[in-house]
Amino acid sequence: MHYPNTSDDTRLGGYRGGFADNNLSAAKAGTKRPAWEAVERLALSGAVNSIVAYAPDRIHRQPHEMLAFIKRVRDAGNPLKLHFVTSSDADFNSIDGRVMAGIGSILGGAETERMTQRIRDKKKTHAEDGRWNGGRVPIGYMAIPNDEAVTGFGGKLRLVPHPVAGPEVVRVIDDYLSGESLMKCLKRFREVTGEQREYTSFKVSLASPSIAGLRMHLSQEVRGNRRTNELVTTPSLLENEAGFHPGTWEPLISEKKWRAFRDKLINTSDRKRGKRPTLSLLGGMVFCMNCGGPMGYDGIKYKVDGDPESGIHRYPNYRCSDSNHGCGKMRIGAVKLEEFIVDEFVKMLNRVVPDEQLQRINDNAAEIVALETRIQKVTDDLLRAYKDLRDDVITTDVYNAVRATDEATKKRLQDELSDLRLSNVDFENLMSLNEVFNGLSVSKKNARLRIVIDRIAVRKAPPMVGIKNILNPHRLKVVWRVNGGLTETWGSLTSAGTPLLVSRDPLA
Known part of the structure; x- marks a missing residue:
């Protein structure tokens, strides 16, 4: 950047300095770039009249941001010229210069979209090929050097079952499906493997399809900004939205057993952890x-x-x-x-x-029980329909119709239950004079x-x-x-x- 009113002979003396936002891309709108914001303040104040950048997309990659910048410069009334290495200069004092700056940002935005799509396509291709995506090693596995990497297939590491943790994961799945609590399974897993995993991490790892030898892929629209642990533990999300492909690693359990495990652990486990019992008779009152x-x-x-x-x-x-x-x-x-x-x-x-007040309380308690029973029945019907869809007993259209009806019914019943509880106390806390x-x-x-x-x-x-x-x-x-x-x-x-x-x- 250069000070205003400096000739070519004194250009070096008018040099303001270099500004760089390392690891901060202009591709995403609204990204905070401290160095660029400092440059913009200098330009708007008239402290500089020239900015040198490698390419137009180094300034803005979103057309609306470039147009907003041009407007701010014009409103400030200060002359400004952009110099680029890879393209023609853009003089904000002329119509053609402003047009060139806008076109440069449009081309940069288009390249950003193409690059994003290429990355998404590559990730999808990797998933369809069953290749491990890298990162944290799935539970029950270990990563070893990949001999096939020299042929161009796969990364530097590949997954193989862990000699100790692998069989223990299989045992955990079998024991949990047999009725044992996940916490008890975790305690034994810690003792056998020496891995001191937390309960939530243990649950998320087991709910992942990796242990069934499956590579999962979710579109960016479905994934959004949610983390993997949130995606894995959201009921029915993977079943309804994810694509599964056979992985290049050996499965620890069958896909059928993993789905049964996940159905019990995630999809039908909607119990809420209760409050810690009070230690005092009048606590909170x-x-x-x-x-x-x-x-x-x-x-x-x-x-x-x-x-x-x-x-x-x-x-x-x-x-x-x-x-x-x-x-x-x-x-x-x-x-x-x-x-x-x-x-x-x-x-x-x-x-x-009054006795009638106690009677009304008890009547409401009975109605609460009836509503909860009906809600559970609708939930079971919906789960049964999903299993029929998975087993090809019913079509997708039939399942979607059943799902829409059941979810509407469930919401109506839940609203009735909520209203009833607001007008009364929870039925488990009721007391009659005979207690x-x-x-x-x-x-x-x-x-x-x-x-x-x-x-x-x-x-x-x-x-x-x-x-x-x-x-x-x-x-x-x-x-x-x-x-x-x-x-x-x-x-x-x-x-x-x-x-x-x-x-x-x-x-x-």
Whole structure:
């Protein structure tokens, strides 16, 4: 680049500098190229009047980007001339120069498209030939020097079954299809092979068709920007969209067995991992009235960790912690609080919650079960239709018609199920008066308390004169879910007769 108003004799003195964006191509629109952006700023500010590049496509390969650049230069009103090694110069001050710059970018864009298509065609040809694409070695295999590489077929390495991991992969597939958990299979695989694979990596590797001696190919339109692990673990994606070709390596298992394994592992495994059970009875329900933050549970702590006989160092409590964005100024004993809330819970169930409300809850639970059963039946029908298509029992048109109908039905049922759950609690967390509350786990007790308790707010209150180790109920504001709404109570519900729901602060 050159400074403006410099003659040929002083051109060297007007040299601004060289700019290069290494490993950053102009082929993809919107790519951030810091060096080129610096050059453009100099041109727009009038600091330079000439830019030298090897070819027009080194500036822009997308026609719309070149046209936008030309417009910015013209709007700035600064003279600019582009000098190229491989083509004619382009003077932005003339119509012909601007046309030449635009044509150069169009030709560059066309070459980019041709190059992209050549790469895609080459990848597809490699897949059809069954050639390994390189990269990470599939599970159960090892890469060794390829003797055939000298003949022009294949790369420098080829795949052969690993003497230890290969048979173990076959054993994992057989055991999993026989009903053993994948985690148990992984633990044994680690012990036998010494490979310390993570669960997700293990699952993705086994779901890949490489272990069946198949080379997979997905079009760029289907692949998009998704990673291989996402593609492999997406239910039915490979079956519906991928092309499979016999690989040049020895399969560990048959294609039929791999498809059966994948059907069980990926296509029909839609179970969601549940939340970790809470360790405290009131976990997630107790809040600090001072700052509004949640109060976490601190369990009992012994003087010697894990030794009850050493004596108690700290009794269990709920506290507002500054490490959890709270004020750190509120604490309440867990044992007395939990006893009080359970007692109030029983009173509320027996005297406040109408029988018809509990009946409606139970009716909704039955309807939820029925909807889930129907959804599972539709899912099974769709899977059965896919297997019939794979076995040439039905045609593609028939399968597509069945699939469209079943997916529409499944979506409608799922919407009904979602609406029902929004208006009620999950059927697994319901509690009738006939259940034995004390016989449940802490986590299940917590779930049942949440049916009628929205939150428990704790504040500081004057001590109860002459009484120690007794919970002051005036410290608590319990928000109950009653008759479709929320009702606040301060202190305790009356223990006899019709309960009195106190909605005002007794200490106010």
